[in-house]
Amino acid sequence: MRTAATLALHEPHDRTARHSTYSSVKEEVEPLPKPTHREAIGVATNQLLAGATLDHSIRRTITDFDNVAACLLAMNTHPMHTDYDFAVQSRFEKPLVVSPFLLSCIVAAVTNDLRQLPIARIEIRSLSFIKPVHPGDTISARSVIESAEPTQYVFAVTGAKTNGTEFVRFRLLVKVDDESREGMSS
Amino acid sequence: MILPTYEYPSRYQDFAPGTVIEHEQRRVITHMDNVLYARLSGHEHPFFFAYGARNEGRTPVNPFLVLGVVGGLAVRATSQSAIANLGWESISFPECAYVWDELRAVTEILDKRLSKKDASKGIIRIRTTGLNQDDRVVSIAVRSFMVNA
Numbered sequence: 388m389r390t391a392a393t394l395a396l397h398e399p400h401d402r403t404a405r406h407s408t409y410s411s412v413k414e415e416v417e418p419l420p421k422p423t424h425r426e427a428i429g430v431a432t433n434q435l436l437a438g439a440t441l442d443h444s445i446r447r448t449i450t451d452f453d454n455v456a457a458c459l460l461a462m463n464t465h466p467m468h469t470d471y472d473f474a475v476q477s478r479f480e481k482p483l484v485v486s487p488f489l490l491s492c493i494v495a496a497v498t499n500d501l502r503q504l505p506i507a508r509i510e511i512r513s514l515s516f517i518k519p520v521h522p523g524d525t526i527s528a529r530s531v532i533e534s535a536e537p538t539q540y541v542f543a544v545t546g547a548k549t550n551g552t553e554f555v556r557f558r559l560l561v562k563v564d565d566e567s568r569e570g571m572s573s
Numbered sequence: 574m575i576l577p578t579y580e581y582p583s584r585y586q587d588f589a590p591g592t593v594i595e596h597e598q599r600r601v602i603t604h605m606d607n608v609l610y611a612r613l614s615g616h617e618h619p620f621f622f623a624y625g626a627r628n629e630g631r632t633p634v635n636p637f638l639v640l641g642v643v644g645g646l647a648v649r650a651t652s653q654s655a656i657a658n659l660g661w662e663s664i665s666f667p668e669c670a671y672v673w674d675e676l677r678a679v680t681e682i683l684d685k686r687l688s689k690k691d692a693s694k695g696i697i698r699i700r701t702t703g704l705n706q707d708d709r710v711v712s713i714a715v716r717s718f719m720v721n722a
Contacts (some may be wrong), residue, residue, distance in 0.1 A: 392669050428617070445615060452612055461641035462600060464649045478656070487644050491614035491637035506620035508666065509636060534596040557609055559663075568650035 430462030437535045441542075443496040446527040446549065449484050457488035481521040489520055489555070491545045496528040497559060504540070507564035512536045512556035518548075525549040530559070536565050583631035583654040584602050585695030593599050596678040598646045602634050607666040631670040635671040639712045643703030646678040651699055655718035659696065670703070670711040677704050683715070688722060695722045 430441060458468040465481050466473040474482035490511070498506065520526065527549060530542040539562050546555040582588045611656065612622050612636060621635050633640035652658070680701045688694040696717050 447615060457610065457613055457641065458645075460606055460613075461638070461645035462598065463641070463651060465647035465655070485641075487575070487615065487637060487641035489615070490661075491610070491641070494637065498616070498620065502618055504629040506618060507708070509620075510663035511661060513660075514664070516658060519657075525678060528624075555660075 394488075411432075427503065429500040429504075432503045434572050435501075435504065435532060435535050435540060437532050439532045441500060441532070443500050443528045443530065445496040445499055446525055447492065447496075448525045449489070449492065449520065449522055451482075451522040454482065454484050454488065457491075458485045461485070463487075463489060471505050478519070479519050481519075484520045484522060484524070486516065489526075489546070490514070490557075492526065493528045493544060494557065494559065496526075497530050497542060497544055499559075500562065501540075504561065504562040506561055508552045508562040510560040510562075512558040512560060514555065516527040516555050520548070533558070538565060577589055577649055581653060583584055583720075585685065585687070585697070585720050588682055588695075588697050588720070590682050590684045592682045594647075594650050594680045596684075597648060597682065597698055599675050599677045600642050600646060601640065601675045602642065602670065602672055604632065606642075607632065607634050610641065611635045625648060628669075628671070633673040633699040634672060634674065634711075635658065636666045636670075636712070639666065639670050639676065639703055640664060640714060641680045641718060642676055643701060643712050644657075646676070647675075647680045647699075647701045651680050651682075652697075652718045653696075656694070657719040660715045662698075662717070664712070664714045666712050668705075668710075668718045670705055670713050674711070676711065678702065679690045679704065688719065693722050694719050 455469055463485055463528075467477065468485045474480075494509070500506050512542040525548060526546055528544060530544040533543050539560060542559040542561065544557055544558050544559050545553050547553045579594055580587070617634065677693055678701055680699050683698045683700055685695055685697045688696055696719055698715065699716045700713065700715045702710055
């Protein structure tokens with residue numbers, strides 16, 4: 388609701404001001420100072436060594452919106468994700484998060500920390516779901532580097548809820564694009 | 574050639590190993606699909622947004638959208654009556670899919686067995702392959718799910 392106070396903040400309507408654009412504004416701008424730091428997101432490539440454990444920084448809550456949107460985008464017809472009455476009567480008693488999306492979120496948590504690594508291809512091996520994940524659950528990921536070769540990294544990834552329940556375990560194979568490796572780190 | 578209609582399996586007994594199903598639904602991937610799925614998942618790595626000259630101006634589709642869509646197209650004729658998704662043995666993306674590709678799915682029922690813990694449940698193992706309009710393989714996923722026997 389508009390109050391008298393907020394109305395008073397508005398300038399009187401000016402037709403000419405409406406037509407001014409950024410390109411027509413000529414203002415003196417101070418020269419940009421020389422950068423002293425460069426933001427580098429994720430783990431440095433030289434720290435990605437076999438045996439290292441990465442506790443991925445991204446945690447997130449999977450919402451009903453995420454779940455239904457991802458399910459409909461993928462044209463998944465299983466009622467467990469979009470028919471909540473059906474889900475309540477199932478043995479899980481609550482809707483489940485559609486699994487390709489859940490996997491996508493976990494891989495996002497891992498790869499976002501591999502920002503320095505020029506990924507060329509991704510593969511998943513021996514993935515098993517241990518516990519169900521419902522909309523409203525907050526998930527996090529942890530990975531252990533099983534092998535780190537110049538062209539391929541293997542991560543043993545675990546997805547867990549914030550209460551500590553592990554719900555998924557898999558092996559993520561990351562093939563590195565050697566050609567663009569230098570371009571990315573510069 | 575007229576192929577017989579595939580009856581959707583709903584119980585363990587209905588799944589016949591060796592069956593190869595060509596799924597009816599196809600799907601053209603748009604930029605909206607691609608960006609929305611990547612943002613919903615929280616992808617930030619440039620691998621998932623590799624626009625530009627190296628791809629001749631074409632935009633690669635997020636591999637997990639490919640997995641989701643190809644899996645989604647296959648659900649009705651395979652895991653529609655599944656009571657639990659157990660996992661994937663392997664997922665690979667042999668060739669890149671690009672925006673405006675029309676994806677389709679083919680599923681092979683590999684094998685089935687009764688659950689060791691509970692004989693009233695069965696485990697079905699399937700391989701779903703995603704293909705684009707030029708019949709190039711864009712995804713191969715081997716998964717197993719549980720159904721009532």
